[in-house]
Every structure is written in structure tokens, then in C-alpha cells.
Amino acid sequence: MADTLQNLLLGFEVVLTPSVLIYAFLGCVIGTIVGVLPGLGPLAGMSMLLPISFGLPPTTAIVLLAGIYYGAMYGGSTTSILMRIPGEAASVITCIDGHEMARQGRAGPALAIAAIGSFVAGTAGVVALMLLAPPLASLALAFGPPEYFALLLMGLLVLSYISSGPMPKSLMMAALGLLLGMIGIDPMSGYNRFSGGIPELADGLGVIPLAVGLFGVSEIMLTYGARVMRPMKPRLSELVPSREEARASVGPIWRGTVIGFLIGIIPGSAHVLSSFVSYAVERRLSRHPERFGRGAVEGVAGPESANNAAASGSFVPMLALGVPLGPVQAILIAVLIVLGITPGPLLITQQPELFWGFIASMYVGNLVLLILNLPLVGLFVLFLRIPYAYLYPTILLCCIVGVYTVNSSMVELLIMASAGAVGYVLRRLQYDVPPIVLGYILSPMLEMSFRQSLAMSGGDYLIFFHRPFATTLLAIGAGVLLLDIAPSLLRRRAHQTAD
Amino acid sequence: MRTFAAVVMVLMGFSVQAPAQENFPSKPITILMGYPPGGSTDTTARAIAPVLERILGQPIVIQNRPGAAALVGTLAVANAPPDGYTVTVATTQLALLPAVDRVFGRPPSFTRDQFAPIALVSAEPSVLFVNASQPWRNFQDMIEDARKRPGQIVYASGGLYGTTHLAIEIVLKATGTKMRHLPTAGGGPALTAVLGNHAALLAAHPAVGGPQARAGTLRAIGTMGSNRAESFPDVPTLKELGYEAEYYQWNGLFTQAKVPEPVITIWREAIAKAVKDPEFVQAMQRLGSGIHYLDRDEFRPWWDEDSRKTEETVQAIGKVQ
Amino acid sequence: MNGPRPNDRSRAYQRMGVAAIVGTGLVFIWRSLADLPLGTIDNPGPAAMPLALAVLLVIFALWSLKAESSTLFDQSESPDAAAAEPGALRHAVLVLVAVTVAAIAINALGYRLTMLALLLFFLGAVERKPIVTVLIVSFALSFGSYALFDHLLKVTLPTGPFGI
Numbered sequence: 001m002a003d004t005l006q007n008l009l010l011g012f013e014v015v016l017t018p019s020v021l022i023y024a025f026l027g028c029v030i031g032t033i034v035g036v037l038p039g040l041g042p043l044a045g046m047s048m049l050l051p052i053s054f055g056l057p058p059t060t061a062i063v064l065l066a067g068i069y070y071g072a073m074y075g076g077s078t079t080s081i082l083m084r085i086p087g088e089a090a091s092v093i094t095c096i097d098g099h100e101m102a103r104q105g106r107a108g109p110a111l112a113i114a115a116i117g118s119f120v121a122g123t124a125g126v127v128a129l130m131l132l133a134p135p136l137a138s139l140a141l142a143f144g145p146p147e148y149f150a151l152l153l154m155g156l157l158v159l160s161y162i163s164s165g166p167m168p169k170s171l172m173m174a175a176l177g178l179l180l181g182m183i184g185i186d187p188m189s190g191y192n193r194f195s196g197g198i199p200e201l202a203d204g205l206g207v208i209p210l211a212v213g214l215f216g217v218s219e220i221m222l223t224y225g226a227r228v229m230r231p232m233k234p235r236l237s238e239l240v241p242s243r244e245e246a247r248a249s250v251g252p253i254w255r256g257t258v259i260g261f262l263i264g265i266i267p268g269s270a271h272v273l274s275s276f277v278s279y280a281v282e283r284r285l286s287r288h289p290e291r292f293g294r295g296a297v298e299g300v301a302g303p304e305s306a307n308n309a310a311a312s313g314s315f316v317p318m319l320a321l322g323v324p325l326g327p328v329q330a331i332l333i334a335v336l337i338v339l340g341i342t343p344g345p346l347l348i349t350q351q352p353e354l355f356w357g358f359i360a361s362m363y364v365g366n367l368v369l370l371i372l373n374l375p376l377v378g379l380f381v382l383f384l385r386i387p388y389a390y391l392y393p394t395i396l397l398c399c400i401v402g403v404y405t406v407n408s409s410m411v412e413l414l415i416m417a418s419a420g421a422v423g424y425v426l427r428r429l430q431y432d433v434p435p436i437v438l439g440y441i442l443s444p445m446l447e448m449s450f451r452q453s454l455a456m457s458g459g460d461y462l463i464f465f466h467r468p469f470a471t472t473l474l475a476i477g478a479g480v481l482l483l484d485i486a487p488s489l490l491r492r493r494a495h496q497t498a499d
Numbered sequence: 500m501r502t503f504a505a506v507v508m509v510l511m512g513f514s515v516q517a518p519a520q521e522n523f524p525s526k527p528i529t530i531l532m533g534y535p536p537g538g539s540t541d542t543t544a545r546a547i548a549p550v551l552e553r554i555l556g557q558p559i560v561i562q563n564r565p566g567a568a569a570l571v572g573t574l575a576v577a578n579a580p581p582d583g584y585t586v587t588v589a590t591t592q593l594a595l596l597p598a599v600d601r602v603f604g605r606p607p608s609f610t611r612d613q614f615a616p617i618a619l620v621s622a623e624p625s626v627l628f629v630n631a632s633q634p635w636r637n638f639q640d641m642i643e644d645a646r647k648r649p650g651q652i653v654y655a656s657g658g659l660y661g662t663t664h665l666a667i668e669i670v671l672k673a674t675g676t677k678m679r680h681l682p683t684a685g686g687g688p689a690l691t692a693v694l695g696n697h698a699a700l701l702a703a704h705p706a707v708g709g710p711q712a713r714a715g716t717l718r719a720i721g722t723m724g725s726n727r728a729e730s731f732p733d734v735p736t737l738k739e740l741g742y743e744a745e746y747y748q749w750n751g752l753f754t755q756a757k758v759p760e761p762v763i764t765i766w767r768e769a770i771a772k773a774v775k776d777p778e779f780v781q782a783m784q785r786l787g788s789g790i791h792y793l794d795r796d797e798f799r800p801w802w803d804e805d806s807r808k809t810e811e812t813v814q815a816i817g818k819v820q
Numbered sequence: 821m822n823g824p825r826p827n828d829r830s831r832a833y834q835r836m837g838v839a840a841i842v843g844t845g846l847v848f849i850w851r852s853l854a855d856l857p858l859g860t861i862d863n864p865g866p867a868a869m870p871l872a873l874a875v876l877l878v879i880f881a882l883w884s885l886k887a888e889s890s891t892l893f894d895q896s897e898s899p900d901a902a903a904a905e906p907g908a909l910r911h912a913v914l915v916l917v918a919v920t921v922a923a924i925a926i927n928a929l930g931y932r933l934t935m936l937a938l939l940l941f942f943l944g945a946v947e948r949k950p951i952v953t954v955l956i957v958s959f960a961l962s963f964g965s966y967a968l969f970d971h972l973l974k975v976t977l978p979t980g981p982f983g984i
Contacts (some may be wrong), residue, residue, distance in 0.1 A: 029828040033973075040975070047536045047563065048760060048974045050545065144697035145681075168884035175877040177984050179848055179870065183569065186866040188682060189820040190599060190659050191856055193866055194848065199574075199608070202567035217919060221912035267691045268684075321694065322710050324687040331539030337706070340785050344710025389949060393942035394961060396915070397935055400922055401965060404931075407566065413923030421916050429837040447869045448684070455681050456653050456697060459862025493922060562976075820857050820865040 004131065011356030020060050024361050027064040028368045031071015035078070038085045038143035038216065039208050039402025043073040046331050047104040050239040050380035058339040059354055062332060063361040069328050070122060070311045070362070074369045077114040077304050078380055081107055083395050085216035085402070089207045092437050093162065093275045096214050097292060097299030098496055108381045113249050113297060114304040117371040121257040121305035125312025129319070130359045133348065136313075137320030140265045146464050150473035152446045155273055157480060159439060161280035163432040164293050173431055175438020180205060184444075188451045200411035204444070205419075207272075209403050209412040211437050213419025216399045218433075220392050221424040239378055245297045252282045252302035260306030264313020267325045268445065272416050275303035276438050295345060298443035312362065319355060320328055321345055508740065523762050526555040529585050532574025535565040538686070539704060543621060543750045544588040546782035550773045555765075570596055570608055577613045580789060581755035584761035586617070589753050591662050594806035598813040599660050615756045615763060616802050618770040619793035621744065621783060622749035624724025625666040626731060628708040628717040630696045638721040638740055641700070645676040653679045655689040655698035659819065663689060665812045666702035666723060666746045670737065672815065673744040678757070680819075695716065704748040705730045706787025719814070723747070729789055751798060766794055835885070842881045898948035914946060930980025935962035 014020065027049075034045035045068040053061035066241055076087030081098035094114065101110040128136075143151075156174075163170035183194045184204035195201035241249070259281060260274040282302040283292045292299050317323050322343030324330035333343050348355045386394075403416045423433055457463035464470050530548060534540045541563065548559045564572035569592040571720050579585035593614055597607035627638065635641040645652050656664035659682045671678060681698045683689045686707060693701045694716055701708070711717040714732075721748045722728045722736050735743040752770060754763070773779055774792040783790050793801055840914055852867040852874065859865025926934045939958035942948050969975045 031954055040973070043536070044973070050536060054545070141691060141695035144695055145690065166884070166887060168880050168887050171878060171880040172884060175880055179845075179873040179877055182848075182870040182873065187659060187684060189857075190603065190818070191820075191866040192603075193856060193870065195853055199567065199570065202570065217915070221915045224908040224911040227886065267688060275898075317691070321691075323691050323694065324537070325691070326536060326687075329536055330535070330687065333536075333882060334537040334542045336975065337786055338546065338782060342710050342787075344715060346710070389947040390943065390957065392581035393861070393913075393939050395963065396919060396942075397961060399976070400919065400926070400935070400938075401969065404926065404977070405969065407571075408564075408976070408978075410923055410927055413926065414920065415918045417916060417923055423837070424912055424916075425837065429834055431837075443869070443873070443936045451864060452681055453681070454862060454864070455679060458679055459651065461862075485892065820860050820863065 007352060007356045008130065008360065010353065011358075011360035014059055014353050014357035015063065015360040020063055020361070021355075021364070023056070023060050023064040024067050024365050025368055027067020027300050027432040027489030028071040028365055028372060031068035031073075031367065032075040032372060034068065035072030035075025035087050035490065037402055037405075038087055038212055038398055040405050041088050042044050042069045043327055044405065045072065046328065050331070050335070053335055054338055056339075057350070058336060058341050059357040059361075061335050061339060061481060062354070062358055063365070065332055065335060066315070066362065067365045067368075070308065070365060071369055073122075073308045073311045073375055075120050075301070077118075078111065079398070081110045081114065081300070082380060082383055083216065083398070084120050084207075084219045085213045085395065085399060089211060089272045089437075089441065090275050090310070091304075092215065093279045093303045093434065095394055096279075096293075096434060097296050098294035099219075100293070101297065101300065102384065104111065105238055106245075106295065106297075107384055108377050109241035109245050109297070109298050111377040111380055112239070112374060113241055113245065115370055117249065117253040117256065117301045117305035118308040118373075119366050119370040120253050121260060121309040122369075123363060124257045125261050125264070125309040126362040126366070129312055129316060129362075130213035133316050133320040136265050136316045139213075140267055140317050141321070142469055143266050143268075144467075145449045145456060145468050147473060148266070149446065149449040149453055150464065150470045150477065151266070152449060153443060154439075154473065154477040154480070155277070155442050156446070157477060157484075158273070158277050158280040159435050159442070160484075162276060162438060163435045164290075165430065165432055168457055169431055170435060173426070173433065173435040174439045178443040178446075179437035179439075180210070181440040181443030182447070187448060188455075198411060200407075200409055205415050206277070206406070206412050206438070207437065207441060209415040210419050210440060212399050212403050214433050214436060216395065216421040217416060217420025218423030218427060221420060223388070223392070239381060241297070248297050249301035251285075252278070252304045255285075256302040256305030257283060257309045260309030261313040263306070265316045266287070266422050267317060267323075271314050271326075272309075272441055273304040273438075274310035278302035279304035281385055307499060311486070315358075317345065319347060319358070322347060340411075381446040455485050511781060522705060522763055523583055524555050526584065527558045527560060530561045531572060531576050531579065531585055531587050532557060532561060532563045532709070533565065533569030533576070533587070533589070534563065536563050539706070540588055540590055540750050541784055543783070543788065546786065547588075547620065547752075547770075547773055547779055550776045550779045551769055554769045554772050556743055560577065568592070568596070568661075574609055576753075577609045577755065579755065581757035583754060583766065586653075586754045586766070588620070588750050589614070589807055590748070590750050591665075591805070593753070594662060594809040595641050595662075595665075597815065598810040602813060602817055611795045611806060613756050614753045615758060616667065616795055616798045617752040617754060617763060617766045617796060618774075619751040619791065619798040619801060620770070620774065621788040622791040623705050623788055624722045624728050624736070625662070625702040625748055626681050626705045626708060626728060627667075627670070627721040627723070627744045628693065628701050628703055628712065628719055628735070629699055630693050630694060631716055631718050633699050633718075635720065638735070642674050642676060643787065645674070645678060649677040650679055652700065653681050653698040654685055654702075655681045655692040656701070657686045657689045658684070660681055660813055660816065662748060663702050664816075665809060667700070668816055669746050669808065670702070670723070670742070670744045672812075673737065675744040680742040699714070702746075704787070709787055730787060733811040746808065749805070750788075751802065762796070770794075838881045838885055842878050845874045845877040845881065849878075914942075918942065927978050928980065930984055931977035932962050932966050932984055933980045935965070938962075 030045050034040050046065050053064055076091035079085045079087045080091040080094040081102050084095045084099040086092040086095055098110050159174045185192050187200050221270045256278040259278050263274040264271045282298040285290050288354045317325050318329040336343050403412055453463050530544050532541055536671055544561055550728040552559045564575050576587040593611050597610055654667050680796055683692055692698045708717050712719050719731050719734045722734050723744055724736055727736055774790050827828055848870055852871040856867035857865040858867045921935050922938050943954040967979055
């Protein structure tokens with residue numbers, strides 16, 4: 001423990017110099033801007049600063065680029081809450097309760113709790129990273145395709161928790177989302193599925209056009225007349241969370257942190273699921289689950305914490321093993337290599353200033369982001385006072401530019417428009433839209449890990465049971481499922497005997 | 500008056516059509532990449548861009564246009580105006596994507612002859628890495644084991660028909676063995692799969708597996724070049740062991756085939772200077788990729804040979820379902 | 821009493837929605853079987869999962885029809901109630917058409933002109949705001965956002981005729 005503290009002090013020494021601090025601040029600011037704008041993600045911000053980062057000392061470069069990444073995690077909730085447009089995939093779930101809170105005049109508290117939760121989760125994540133990186137990395141390596149599949153099956157269970165309304169309708173939306181995820185090139189066989197000859201569909205519909213369309217554009221189409229938000233005069237009580245809100249957020253923040261961090265370590269794109277899982281868990285644990293979907297602050301606190309913790313967690317494999325698990329880590333690793341540092345299992349021991357400087361910078365960065373975002377809450381809430389007639393065309397502009405900047409693709413704009421139309425119709429018919437996005441994200445990973453498992457075993461389905469980790473996960477999933485179905489099954493039994 | 504106006508317009512028309520190659524380059528240049536930032540192709544481009552900027556005297560912008568396994572960006576390059584202002588750093592995808600199209604019976608999205616090679620910049624032999632816990636002490640051991648239990652050993656690749664997949668298929672064909680293929684979603688996941696022992700073997704760029712080999716989590720048992728890899732001088736080449744199995748992870752500069760020859764010459768001269776520039780040399784060393792430079796006239800047959808191997812191997816693999 | 825008529829209409833719309841979803845499922849089933857190999861049990865092909873999901877989708881849709889009679893819709897908070905306002909449908913269609921047209925025009929006309937047109941349309945033609953305000957806001961937002969992306973964030977947005 002003393003060792004760790006000493007190393008940490010070393011790290012702070014490296015970081016608390018004016019030059020490094022300036023870059024940490026710059027990274028956080030750019031990350032926040034990039035996160036606030038829908039569509040544009042941390043990747044774009046990092047690519048933009050790559051040339052500059054090549055001219056910096058390694059620790060400073062990493063501090064700058066990493067700041068963009070978790071800065072974006074802070075900013076992503078802003079548009080979700082204010083405009084019901086997801087800043088990036090991880091913020092989709094915040095749109096549900098976050099925007100409802102805004103509609104009820106609680107935008108300020110929602111933004112504040114999102115920022116505070118992100119700070120707590122980000123900081124706790126760094127602590128875990130600092131103390132547990134190497135053993136966690138070995139744990140992450142144990143996750144092969146069968147384990148991944150078992151985990152994602154549990155993700156399917158999550159689907160049922162994020163929807164409200166009659167069972168068949170929720171299942172339909174889940175199935176629709178899962179089906180839409182099948183569009184594109186199948187990585188296991190090379191076939192181009194359901195793309196109708198459109199080359200841009202080879203990588204799928206795209207989660208950003210889909211989410212921005214289903215949530216943002218459809219929201220604007222739906223909002224007319226009586227549903228328009230009244231501009232409000234801000235009083236202090238409308239900027240600051242109430243005591244109940246604060247108390248209600250404590251549990252979700254901690255649970256979200258743990259869930260998010262664990263999911264973040266796992267290799268693959270699973271970290272996007274962290275916010276969905278947190279939402280589902282909070283809803284399951286809540287004594288008044290019917291409040292979810294109507295402005296429950298737990299539905300903001302949990303997911304926002306989860307996605308920040310996942311961001312911290314996703315650095316574990318990168319720092320402890322030198323393995324990039326996603327495009328963001330790939331850029332960070334590339335920068336390190338170009339600057340003469342070879343990431344690998346020996347990085348922590350051979351380059352302690354880099355590792356500990358990075359850790360220290362994350363503490364500093366999270367603090368900077370909190371200080372940056374809290375006052376901005378007041379500014380953002382002012383945004384809602386703009387008369388709706390001026391607001392919605394602006395939001396449409398944000399949607400269009402946000403989606404366009406991802407891939408400069410007209411096809412994706414059309415996908416967004418179509419998703420908007422579909423979302424409008426579905427919501428008019430009282431279907432629940434979030435499961436579509438989750439299903440869309442889940443199904444390609446689910447299918448791939450399943451077929452990869454069979455590829456590994458040569459077709460033997462028992463592989464899922466020959467591996468203790470996978471079997472345990474499957475058992476937990478089955479257990480949770482039974483726990484849920486049991487009450488309704490028992491009730492049906494009781495009715496039948498009563499008849 | 501009218502005649503004067505007509506003459507002026509004709510003269511203006513001529514001046515507009517005067518070829519820009521007279522003072523190439525006279526405006527900013529774009530390196531359009533089919534790969535996302537962070538991969539080896541992209542970092543090579545970013546390493547050479549500042550050097551070329553200095554040599555050519557014009558700003559160079561790197562644009563990443565990832566999508567559909569480099570198809571989107573590569574098509575964008577092919578369709579860009581052939582004036583020499585849009586180039587790309589490319590690799591096997593130029594031969595690979597049309598070959599895959601042919602396997603699926605689709606008309607090829609583009610063909611190799613839409614591109615003019617300028618120079619080869621780096622070429623590292625694929626290195627065969629196995630998880631350190633595997634019992635094989637060397638390549639022969641592994642092949643014998645593979646012969647004893649065909650189709651049981653699992654190898655990982657960064658994607659179906661990708662270079663890491665083709666490399667192993669070439670090895671299997673040369674040794675007459677069969678193994679199980681585990682396709683993953685890219686280089687990172689493939690490496691993780693082998694590190695976690697979910698697959699035993701991976702063919703990768705030496706820089707990808709290098710840090711792991713030095714840390715003892717992976718072991719290099721063979722390389723696929725004509726000479727030993729610089730970063731693995733103790734590891735034999737498959738050629739030495741008696742197998743015809745050569746495959747490289749390479750990056751080269753290309754532009755559109757219709758670009759006028761004088762412009763291409765300017766590019767070739769620029770690259771020839773760039774590869775000697777100490778800043779570039781150091782950057783490539785850090786990337787773990789030595790500079791392996793071939794000017795256009797030597798590059799073309801080299802590229803044709805690599806493309807032939809790529810196309811043949813893709814044909815041989817065919818459809819997997 | 822409003823009674824039976826809104827409910828009948830809602831029920832008809834619900835049925836149309838379900839029909840559309842069933843239709844979507846059937847299309848996916850058809851294309852899976854027509855274009856893609858099914859594979860085998862120990863090596864499922866690219867058609868396997870889409871087929872299964874599409875079949876499930878159709879099953880769930882038909883189930884929802886059967887269960888329909890026992891589900892009562894909560895009219896108070898549904899978008900239905902508010903959207904029944906006159907002009908709501910017109911608003912929705914206008915938004916959709918405008919976004920679609922903007923999507924198609926953005927590469928041809930360039931970002932600034934397209935966004936300018938979009939904003940002028942909504943602020944000026946639809947919302948009928950005072951013309952000076954409309955002009956100022958539209959120009960500021962379209963050209964300003966272009967500047968933000970192009971100069972500050974170095975993200976290239978398309979330019980149109982005359983380089984605008």
C-alpha cells in the first residue's frame with residue numbers, strides 16, 4: 001500500500017506541472033464539446049488532436065487524448081437530458097428518464113446528478129485501475145467467446161427490464177432491434193446481409209443514425225401543441241437536486257460504478273451496455289419501478305455513473321497488457337508507440353512515470369470535468385428557456401450535423417430520417433423504443449460470440465459447459481430469469497386452481 | 500468589341516485548362532485512408548506525412564474514411580480526380596477486396612488497375628506467435644502435432660479473408676495441415692484471444708506480438724519472410740525450415756492510375772527522399788516496422804506477386820459456409 | 821360521450837402497426853432463405869439467426885394481437901392524446917420531409933445553404949416569426965455551426981455551388 005501511495009505521489013509530481021495541466025484541461029474541454037454534440041464522438045476529437053499529440057512528451061500526449069475520451073463521457077448526457085438526443089451510444093438510456101426530468105422542470109438536477117455521478121464513478125474507477133490493473137487484466141483475458149456469449153445472453157434479460165408496457169409489445173421491439181442488428185456484412189461468413197445493394201449498409205445501419213433518429217427526430221415530430229415544454233424561469237431549487245433526489249441517487253451511483261467498471265474491463269464493445277445494465281438493475285431493485293420512464297432520478301444517476309466507470313475500466317487491458325480493445329485504445333496505443341513507448345505487459349513496471357502519471361491525470365481530469373460541468377448546468381438550463389419554435393429547428397440542425405460528421409454519409413442521414421419516421425409511428429402506437437437500440441447493439445455481438453464458440457469447439461455445443469466461467473454466468477442468468485418468471489407463473493397457477 | 504470578348508474568353512478557357520502538373524503541387528494534398536486512425540497503415544501515413552510536407556512544400560491532410568473493411572475509403576480514392584492531389588497509403592486490400600467479391604460472385608467494387616503504385620514503404624514478414632503455455636518448442640513440433648490431430652488446433656485471425664487469416668492459410672497449404680479458424684473482430688481481439696489461450700496461434704505483424712513475446716506471454720516460432728525478421732533474429736523463417744510460405748504485412752503509397760506520369764515522378768522522387776529522412780526513419784523504427792523501400796519499378800512486380808498470392812489464397816479458401 | 825369511435829380507430833391503427841411489423845418480419849424471412857445459406861447445426865450460417873429472430877418477431881406480433889383485447893391503453897399520458905391535436909400530424913410530416921430533403925441536398929448544395937434553407941423554412945414559413953429575427957438566427961446558426969466544425973474542430977463539411 002505504501003508502494004502504491006509513493007507511486008501515486010510520483011504520478012502527481014509528473015502531472016501537477018503547468019504544461020501537463022493545461023493539456024489535461026484542453027483535453028477535457030474538447031472532450032466535453034465533442035460529447036455534447038450528438039454524433040461526433042471522442043474518436044473525432046482524438047483524431048483531430050493527433051498531430052499535436054505527436055509533438056508532446058508521452059505522458060502529456062496520453063493525458064490530452066484520454067481527457068477527450070472521458071470528457072466525452074461527461075458531455076454525452078447533456079443532449080440526452082436537454083433534447084432527448086443521445087450524445088453517443090452510451091447515453092441513449094439517459095434520454096428516457098433524463099429528458100422526462102427536464103420536461104418536469106428538473107433539467108438542472110438531472111445534469112448536476114449526471115455530472116456528480118460521473119465524477120464519483122470516474123474517480124472510483126481510477127482507484128480500482130490503480131490498485132487492481134494487473135489482476136483485472138488476467139481476469140479480462142479469461143473472457144473468451146463462450147463467456148462473452150453467456151454474458152450477452154444476460155444482456156438479453158436486461159432488455160426486458162428497460163421496457164414498460166405489455167409483454168408482447170416489449171418483446172416485439174426487442175426482436176425488431178435484434179433483427180435490425182443483422183443488417184450488414186456477417187463477419188463469420190463474409191456474406192452481405194439485407195443491405196439491398198447499398199454499399200453504405202455494409203457496416204450496418206449505424207447506432208448513431210438509428211438512435212438519433214429514433215429518439216431525437218421522432219421526439220421533434222411528436223412534440224406539438226400541448227406537449228411543448230414551457231420555458232421556465234430558473235430558481236435555485238430548479239438548478240440544484242432536492243434532498244430526496246440526492247438521497248435516491250447515492251445507491252445507483254455506487255452500483256453503477258461497480259457494474260460499469262466490471263463491464264468496462266471485458267474485452268470487446270460490451271462497455272456500451274454498461275448504462276443499459278445499470279438502468280435495468282436500478283429498475284429491478286427499486287421499490288417503485290413504475291416511476292422509471294417518468295423522470296426517476298435513479299434512471300440518470302446509475303447509467304451515467306456506469307458509463308464513466310466503464311471508460312476507466314476500458315483502460316485496464318490497454319495499460320496492463322498493451323492490447324487495444326476498441327478504436328479509442330488503438331489510437332492511444334498508436335500514439336504511445338510513435339512516441340517511443342511500447343505498451344505491453346511490462347509497461348507498468350518499466351514505465352512507471354507513464355502509468356502513474358496517467359492515473360494521476362485521471363484524478364485531475366475528473367475533478368476538472370466536475371468543476372467545468374457544474375456551472376455549465378446553469379448555462380444549459382437556460383437553453384431550455386428558448387421558445388420551442390426556435391428550439392426545434394436548431395435541434396434538427398444538431399441532429400443532421402451530428403449524424404453527418406460521423407461518416408460524411410448521406411445514406412446515414414436518410415437512415416436517421418427513416419428511424420425518425422418509424423420512431424414516430426411506434427410511439428404513437430405506444431410501443432417502447434429503447435429496446436430497439438439495445439437489441440441492435442446486442443445481436444451482432446451475440447451472434448458472433450456464439451458462432452465463434454462453435455468455431456473454437458468444432459461444432460460442439462458442450463463448450464459452454466466445459467468452461468467454468470461461462471457455465472457460472474449462464475447459471476446466474478437462468479437464476480435471474482427464474483426469479484422473474486416465478487411470481488407470474490405462480491399467480492397463473494393460483495388463478496387456474498381458483499377457477 | 501465582340502471579337503475582343505470572344506478572344507479573351509478563349510484565352511481564359513485555355514488558361515483554365517493548362518495542366519496543373521506544371522507546378523505540382525500547388526495546393527494542399529490529401530492522404531485518404533481506408534483505415535481508421537491507430538492501425539499500422541494509418542500510423543505509417545502519419546509518420547511520413549510531415550516529412551513529405553517539408554519535401555513537397557504543401558500542407559498534407561490525412562483523412563480517415565473507414566468502412567466495410569477499407570472498401571469505402573479505397574473506393575473514394577479510386578474515384579477521386581486523377582490529378583495527384585489524392586493519394587493513399589494502402590496494403591493488401593487492393594487485391595483482397597476484388598478477390599472476395601469474385602468468391603461471392605459479385606462484380607468487383609474496384610480493380611487493381613485503377614491504382615498506380617508509387618513506392619513501397621514498409622514490409623514486415625508475418626510472425627507466427629503461439630500462446631506461451633502451449634507445449635510446442637518450435638514450428639516443427641506444432642506441425643507434427645497438427646498432423647497427428649488434424650483440425651483440432653485453433654488459430655485466431657483478425658477477420659475473415661484478412662491478412663492474418665491468409666497468412667495462416669498459406670502456412671497450412673505449404674505444410675499440408677489443417678487447423679480450426681477462429682475469426683475475430685480485428686487485430687486487438689485476435690491478440691486477446693491468443694493471450695487468453697482461447698486460440699493457440701496467430702500470425703501477426705512483429706510489432707503487434709513483440710511486446711508480448713518479450714514479456715513471455717507469447718512465443719514466436721516462425722516468420723514468413725525471405726530473411727529473418729529484424730526484431731526476431733533467433734526465430735527461423737519458414738523458408739529455412741523448408742516450406743514455401745512467404746507473406747508480408749506491408750504499406751505502400753498509391754494514387755489513381757490515370758494520374759499523369761510527370762506528377763507520379765514528382766511523387767516518386769519525394770518518397771525516395773522521405774525514406775532517407777532521419778525523422779521518418781526514427782518514427783518507423785518506433786513503430787517496429789523497418790523501412791523496406793522499393794521504388795515504383797521494383798515495387799510493381801513485388802506488388803503483383805503479393806497480389807497473386809492473396810488472390811490465390813482467397814480463391815482457395817472460397818466461401819466458408 | 822366519445823366512447824366507441826376513438827377506441828375503434830386506435831384499434832385499427834394498432835392492427836395496422838402490427839401488420840407492418842409482421843410484414844417486415846416476413847421480408848427478412850424471405851431474404852434470409854433466398855440469399856443466405858442456413859448452415860448446419862454445428863456450423864450455423866448467416867441465415868440462421870436472422871431467420872430465427874424474424875420468426876420470433878412474427879410470433880410476438882401475432883401474440884400481441886391476441887392479447888390486445890385484454891390490454892387497456894392509458895390515454896392520459898400517451899402521445900396519442902396530444903397528437904390528436906389538429907396540426908400535429910402536419911407538423912410531423914413537415915419535419916420528416918424537411919429532414920429528408922436536407923439529407924439529399926446536403927452534398928449538392930453544401931452544408932451552409934442546406935441548413936440555411938432548413939432554418940428559413942421552419943422559422944419563416946412554418947412558425948412565421950418576425951423576418952429580421954428569422955434571417956439573423958438562420959444565418960448565424962448555419963454559418964456559425966459551419967465555422968465551429970470547420971475551423972475549430974477541423975471536421976470537413978460539404979460545400980456547395982460557388983464554394984458556399
